[in-house]
Amino acid sequence: MTTPNEANEVVVPAQAGTTAPPASSTAAASSSQAEVDPAGIRALIFIRDRGIFVLWALLIIAFSVWANPFFGTVDNAILVANAAALTAIFAAGVAVGIICGALDLSIPGVAALSACTCGWLLVNGHPVWLGLLAGMVVGVVVGLVNGAISLRGFSPIVVTIGTLSITTAAASIVAGGYTIPGLTDLKFMGTERYFGVPAPVWIAAAVFIVGTMFLTRTRDGIRLMSVGGNPEAVRRSGIHSDRYKVLGFVISASCAALGGLITTAVVTEASPAASPGIIFTALTAVALAGVSLAGGRGSLPRVLVGALILATISNGLTIKGIDPYWGTGVTGVLLLLSISLEKWISTTVSKRLVATAQASVHTGTR
Amino acid sequence: MTVTDVAPALELRSIDMHYGFVRALDSIDFQVVQGEVVGLLGDNGAGKSTLLKVMSGAHRPTSGDILVHGTETVFHAPSSATHAGIQMVYQDLALVDAQDIATNLNIGREILRKGPLGWLGFVDHKAQRKRSEAELDRLGVRTAAMTRPVEMLSGGQRQVVALARSATRVTGDRNGVLLLDEPTAALGYEQTQQVQALIRRMADQGIAIVLVTHNLPLSMNVCDRIVVLNRGRKVADVRTSETDNDQLVGWITGARPSMFS
Numbered sequence: 001m002t003t004p005n006e007a008n009e010v011v012v013p014a015q016a017g018t019t020a021p022p023a024s025s026t027a028a029a030s031s032s033q034a035e036v037d038p039a040g041i042r043a044l045i046f047i048r049d050r051g052i053f054v055l056w057a058l059l060i061i062a063f064s065v066w067a068n069p070f071f072g073t074v075d076n077a078i079l080v081a082n083a084a085a086l087t088a089i090f091a092a093g094v095a096v097g098i099i100c101g102a103l104d105l106s107i108p109g110v111a112a113l114s115a116c117t118c119g120w121l122l123v124n125g126h127p128v129w130l131g132l133l134a135g136m137v138v139g140v141v142v143g144l145v146n147g148a149i150s151l152r153g154f155s156p157i158v159v160t161i162g163t164l165s166i167t168t169a170a171a172s173i174v175a176g177g178y179t180i181p182g183l184t185d186l187k188f189m190g191t192e193r194y195f196g197v198p199a200p201v202w203i204a205a206a207v208f209i210v211g212t213m214f215l216t217r218t219r220d221g222i223r224l225m226s227v228g229g230n231p232e233a234v235r236r237s238g239i240h241s242d243r244y245k246v247l248g249f250v251i252s253a254s255c256a257a258l259g260g261l262i263t264t265a266v267v268t269e270a271s272p273a274a275s276p277g278i279i280f281t282a283l284t285a286v287a288l289a290g291v292s293l294a295g296g297r298g299s300l301p302r303v304l305v306g307a308l309i310l311a312t313i314s315n316g317l318t319i320k321g322i323d324p325y326w327g328t329g330v331t332g333v334l335l336l337l338s339i340s341l342e343k344w345i346s347t348t349v350s351k352r353l354v355a356t357a358q359a360s361v362h363t364g365t366r
Numbered sequence: 367m368t369v370t371d372v373a374p375a376l377e378l379r380s381i382d383m384h385y386g387f388v389r390a391l392d393s394i395d396f397q398v399v400q401g402e403v404v405g406l407l408g409d410n411g412a413g414k415s416t417l418l419k420v421m422s423g424a425h426r427p428t429s430g431d432i433l434v435h436g437t438e439t440v441f442h443a444p445s446s447a448t449h450a451g452i453q454m455v456y457q458d459l460a461l462v463d464a465q466d467i468a469t470n471l472n473i474g475r476e477i478l479r480k481g482p483l484g485w486l487g488f489v490d491h492k493a494q495r496k497r498s499e500a501e502l503d504r505l506g507v508r509t510a511a512m513t514r515p516v517e518m519l520s521g522g523q524r525q526v527v528a529l530a531r532s533a534t535r536v537t538g539d540r541n542g543v544l545l546l547d548e549p550t551a552a553l554g555y556e557q558t559q560q561v562q563a564l565i566r567r568m569a570d571q572g573i574a575i576v577l578v579t580h581n582l583p584l585s586m587n588v589c590d591r592i593v594v595l596n597r598g599r600k601v602a603d604v605r606t607s608e609t610d611n612d613q614l615v616g617w618i619t620g621a622r623p624s625m626f627s
Contacts, residue, residue, distance in 0.1 A: 218487040219476045226462040226473055233460040237474030238448060297464040353518050 041349055048345040052289060052305050052338070059309060063316035070319050078197060084311035085200035086259055086266075088304050090282040091289075092207055093255025095303045097156075098286060099215070100228040100248030101295035106146060106160040107282070108274035109167030110253045111260030114138040116171040118261055119180035119270030128185050132261060139257025140250055142167060147246030156249075164274070171272040180270040190265030200262050204304075207255065212300045224248055229296025285310055288335050290342050309334070373436025374399045375574035376421065376452065376543045381430035383416055383598075390416045391427070392598045400541050403565060403575045405589035405606075407582070409618055412595040414578050415547070421576065422454040422545055423447030434543075451542025453532040455549065461528055463517035470516055471498040471531050501534045506567050507560070522557025525549060526564060533568050541572040548579055562588050582611055596620050 047054070064072035090107060097104040114135035121131040146163055150156045189199045215221040226234050227244040234241040259278070264270045285306035291298030313334075314327045374397040383391035391413050398404045408414045419425040420432070423441030432439050434450045441447045444454070461470050472494045478484040495512045507526050510519060516527060529549065536542030549565070550558040565588050569575055579585055585592055586606060594602035594617040601624035602609075602617040616622030 213488075217489060217491075219478065219489050220487055222465070222469060222476070222489060223473065226465055226469070229462040229464045230460065233462050233470075234473060236456075236460045238445065239474050296462065350518060353520070 038352070041352055044345050044349050048290070048342055048349075049299075049302075051341065052302050052309070055334070055338070056305050056309050056312065059312050059316070063312065063319075067316055067319045071316055076315065076319075078201070080308065080311045080315045081201045082198045083315060084304075084307045085198070085204035086262060087281050087285055087310060088204045088307035089200075089207055089255055089259040089262065090278050091285040091303050091307050092211055092300060093252040093259070094279065094282045095286045095289070095291050095298055095300060096211065096215070096224075096255070097248055097252035098228075098291055098293060099295060099298045100224045100245060101231070102147070102150065102156045102228075102245060102248045102252065103293070104143075104146065104160050104249060104252040104256070105157060105279060106142060106163040106167055106253065107256040107259075108276055108278045109164040109171065110139055110142050110256035111263065111278065112171035112272055112274040113142070113167040113174070113260070114257035115260040115264040115270040116175040116180065116272050118186075119183055119264060120174050122183055122185055123180055135261045136254060136257050139254040142257075143250035143253030144246065146253065147249035150249065151242050151245065168272075168274040171274065175270060175272040177272065179272070181268070183264060183268050183270060186261070186265035186268065188265075189262060190268065200266065203258070203262060207258070208300050208304050211251075215300060220244070220247070225296060281310065282307075284331060284335060288331075288338055290338065372399065373433070375435060375541065376576075377433040377436075378417075378420070379431040379433070381417070381420060381427045381432075383413075383420065383425065384428045389598050391420070393430070394595075394598075394600050396593060396600070398543065398574045398576055400574050401569050401572045402591065403569045403577060403589045405585035405592040406576060406578045406595065407580075407585060407592060407614060407618055408595035411597075412618075413598040414595055416598075417595065418454070418545055418547060418576070418578055421447070421543075422452060448535075451536050452545065453536045453542060454545045454547070455529055455532045456547060461516045461524060461531070464515055466513045466515050467510070467519075467527055468495045468498045468512040470527060471501065471534060475535075498534075502530055504571070505530055505533060505564060507564055520557070522553050522560055525553060525557070525561055529561065529564055529568070533571075533573060536573055541574065543574045543576065544568065546575060546577045546579075548581075549577070550579075550581060550584055558584065582614060585614075586611065594618055596624070599624065601625060 060072075070076065090111070093107055094104065117138050118131040118135035121134055122128065142163060146156070146160055149159045149162075189203065192199050194202060213221075215225060223234060223239060224244045224247060227241045228248070231241045231245070234244070286298075286303055287293075287306075288309060289298065289302035289306035291303065310331060313330055314324060317324065317327045317330075377397040379395055380393040381391050381396070382389070382393055394413075394417060396404075396417070406414050406417065416425065420427050423444045423446055426441065432441065434452070439446075439450055441450070447454075462473070465473075468491070477490045477493045477497065479488045479490040484490075498512055507530060510523060516524060519527065529544075529546075532544055536544055546565070550561050553561060562584065565575060565577065569590075577585065577589060589606050591603070591605050592609065592614065593600060594614065596617065597620070601620075601622075602614075603625065604613075613622065617624075
């Protein structure tokens with residue numbers, strides 16, 4: 001890019017005590033110009049941050065043409081959304097966990113335990129609200145336990161593998177080893193449609209709106225993301241970073257519990273068998289969304305689109321009568337391509353920024 | 367009490383620090399007043415880091431008193447030093463890479479929105495950006511856009527943000543003390559100049575600054591006063607204008623006799 005060097009240089013304008021608005025002095029005016037990054041860099045950052053939306057749009061267009069006229073209909077869109085909703089809720093939990101540095105593998109177990117707890121309460125004549133509440137409480141409690149153990153210095157992965165086994169066993173114990181059938185009371189959050197849209201889609205939408213607002217707009221959300229990025233920096237700011245780590249586990253497990261309850265509502269039975277497939281599908285969506293496993297970065301809207309892309313591919317291929325394993329393969333290829341692209345963009349951007357930032361530095365070190 | 371009319375921002379009186387039989391610090395007197403930059407020089411093992419750790423509350427001295435703004439204080443932990451207005455700026459810049467400059471400057475003292483959204487913990491990004499811009503302008507450093515993630519900054523820009531972050535935390539109703547440990551260690555020439563200018567400007571704001579470094583030109587350029595340690599003893603405490611490179615090297619290596627013996 002041939003942009004002025006000054007755009008990224010440290011500007012040393014104002015005198016001490018200047019509190020005038022930026023536009024009032026020439027020096028400050030040049031610094032407000034410095035707020036804008038070069039166009040090329042902005043384009044690259046746009047692709048990195050919003051590329052997954054473009055990818056999804058392209059997929060939709062491609063399938064609309066290829067699988068015309070069955071793919072591009074409102075009914076099919078609702079089908080895709082419904083198929084994506086569950087994956088998306090689990091993916092939200094996994095994503096929040098990873099963002100704050102707490103990869104939670106106990107999600108399938110928590111989902112099964114919360115489903116079975118709710119199911120057991122319902123078949124024993126307890127009201128629906130109590131069942132749902134108990135299911136969610138299970139999630140919160142497991143999250144607290146995961147967090148409390150991890151804070152003692154154990155790897156979150158190992159800890160959550162342990163709680164995965166425990167919760168799976170507990171689910172079987174609660175359910176007596178068999179599936180609890182006939183839970184039609186939960187239909188209102190399963191197959192019921194509101195304004196033509198199935199309940200899980202509404203719930204997923206709510207989870208993502210609240211989650212996104214939380215992570216990007218609220219104090220605790222921003223701190224949670226920062227803890228994932230650099231816990232030491234947050235601790236030195238006088239914040240108890242441990243609490244936010246535990247909060248990450250709690251949110252993660254709560255999403256798992258919610259997902260388990262919705263699964264139960266959709267199939268009207270609570271199964272004690274934890275399916276590890278849940279976590280890998282969710283992880284695929286999360287990775288597709290560019291959430292770094294190192295923690296500290298990621299965005300929930302992209303995770304949602306990640307889940308939608310998985311559902312779109314599987315739906316489109318099914319309409320064309322192509323075997324589903326092709327869909328799995330295509331997803332894998334897309335995933336690898338997307339991380340390669342992100343890597344390339346990140347290095348290019350930082351190279352260019354450093355080049356412009358040091359344009360006036362004669363030494364050119366580092 | 368001291369005879370000066372204004373008490374030093376930070377004063378150490380006959381600080382001893384023993385590790386077993388090793389005397390890491392031997393009855394060190396040290397003070398820094400508001401708006402002053404004091405360089406702390408010495409060879410490896412001279413006790414610079416230990417003294418800095420005593421000041422930042424990481425270590426408790428074996429004996430001796432610490433006075434903050436004339437009041438005797440005991441630091442039980444780094445957090446109590448932070449509370450007293452003494453901030454350590456670490457070599458390994460404690461910034462959150464994935465977050466932008468404004469967030470990094472504001473973490474731990476966020477501005478919440480007014481009204482019901484604020485009760486829910488919603489942050490006022492705009493006000494935070496504005497405050498950070500004002501703070502950086504006052505220090506005379508405008509780096510990149512406030513919304514730029516720290517990971518996209520150059521080494522010098524990061525150091526500037528890290529310094530500014532600490533500076534904004536010690537300038538409350540009473541100016542505090544900044545402890546800098548090799549602030550220019552990883553920087554190129556031009557960036558070092560920027561950081562030097564920033565340190566001077568922070569001092570002009572009334573912040574007391576203690577600068578630990580191996581870099582003699584840097585200390586000659588920015589410090590008002592230089593204290594040299596040698597094997598745990600203070601061997602020199604001079605105004606920068608009254609000394610030169612050769613003298614300092616002499617004190618650091620021990621070739622020149624102590625000012626105090």
